[in-house]
Amino acid sequence: MSTKKIGIIMNGVTGRMGTRQHLIRSIIAIREQGGVPLANGDYLMPDPILVGRNKNKLKALAENYNIDRWTTNLDDALTDENNIIYFDSQTTSLREKAIKQAIEANKHIYCEKPTSTSLEGSLKLAKLAKEAGVKNGVVQDKLFLPGVMKLKRLIDAGFFGNILSVRMEFGYWVFEGDWQECQRPSWNYKKEEGGGIIVDMFPHWRYVLDHLFGSVQALSAVATTHITERMDEAGNTYKATADDAAYATFELENGVIASVNSSWAVRVNRDDLLTIQVDGTEGSAVAGLRDCKTQHRVNTPKPVWNPDIENTIDFQDQWEEVPDNQLFENAFKIQWEMFLKHVYQNDSFPWDLLEGAKGTQLADLGLQSSEERRWLEVPSLNV
Incomplete structure (x- = not known):
């Protein structure tokens, strides 16, 4: 049995939903339990890097929850090959551009909804992810x-x-x-x-x-x-x-x-x-x-x-x-664990960017x- 790290770019987690549900009650909770158990007996340990526009908020979150990595530069996080998942919980108007960047950087995508401010934008993201061959999912917590x-x-x-x-x-x-x-x-x-x-x-x-x-x-x-x-x-x-x-x-x-x-x-x-x-x-x-x-x-x-x-x-x-x-x-934690296993061992995950486009x-x-x-x-x- 071994523990394997998986780098996750978490963009927009300084907001209320991003902090409470995705960071504290999902990723931090998974880390505190020792990771996500895999089919072969190993554990998958999230290694988040916090990304946002407010340096002080990022630093405070990182210190409060013993997170080693944070940055205000999304490009730096995307160029790091150890980060294989991009997560977005920014305001809707910022989401499409950042997800497109992450797909171009060959990152697997997990994000909040709506995935874009328009159906055209949401379908474009689903198409780009499919063409790039990256795994993708949308939060459907209810x-x-x-x-x-x-x-x-x-x-x-x-x-x-x-x-x-x-x-x-x-x-x-x-x-x-x-x-x-x-x-x-x-x-x-x-x-x-x-x-x-x-x-x-x-x-x-x-x-x-x-x-x-x-x-x-x-x-x-x-x-x-x-x-x-x-x-x-x-x-x-x-x-x-x-x-x-x-x-x-x-x-x-x-x-x-x-x-x-x-x-x-x-x-x-x-x-x-x-x-x-x-x-x-x-x-x-x-x-x-x-x-x-x-x-x-x-x-x-x-x-x-x-x-x-x-x-x-x-x-x-x-x-x-x-x-x-x-x-x-926690509903968000359940889906996070499912997506992590989807990325790492190809478990089923039907809630992809196309499903997100249906919501838009x-x-x-x-x-x-x-x-x-x-x-x-x-x-x-x-x-």
Whole structure:
């Protein structure tokens, strides 16, 4: 048994998501556990080099987590042959150019989504990676959330019978920044900087719908900006130019109808920040980020509509929790380990740059549908 190092360029990890999920809870956690176990008994140890524009932030991260390498020069990191993977969690507007550089340097690619600000750019990256023969993957973390994995367990077991519909509710109140600090960066609300909830969340909904319920065939969406004025990190008031809520209906390949509401201007009165309700002929389920509950047809109550009398049924009490039955690790860490094994020993990894392009496609079509106020077909993609 031996431990083998694998050099990883981590660009953009000074941001909130990059630091918390990709660096601390994934790469650092993998290092602390002794690496990723391989099929031959060896272990693969991530050797990250942190890349970004802010020297002080990089230095502080490296010191806090015992990382030897960091730089503000991406070219230097790309020319080092020991670095064989390039990871990108920068803001969307910077991602396409950097990934293209990394492909040209013959690095394997793993990145956040959206992979580009346009479908054309996302498809170009997928094509370049295919032509270069580099392995590539896109973060699709929602598939590895405990609640969603429990939901997938129910689907695979045939619990639902014929699935009829999916209802997804996502969002929470993001403060405007005046009397309480905003929980999200200001660029999220500026269209000119790649912001907007459709651009941010529709790539997630694409892979969730595709991989759990069937590929998306058509959509109708309405995007809006409910909160038109916000305050940025420096305390300056600015006009919100990007959508902060979207209300969409998707038709899937097998006749399933999915209704998906996404909003940063909604107060939560549900079990979690994301809930997915699936209704089928044999049963229903509601999944959150970590939990999942079911109601089988034999346990379904029989309400009668009568607004003149008080309701006697406790509907929430009619559902049963799906047990864990396994240890659930961090969703980002799970996919990182899968990608590392994909690179090193060619394990299966279906979530490539083409899958990432499908997410960008759905975002583009969502914005187009809203602007033109009509249903749109979702064409198949290939490179």
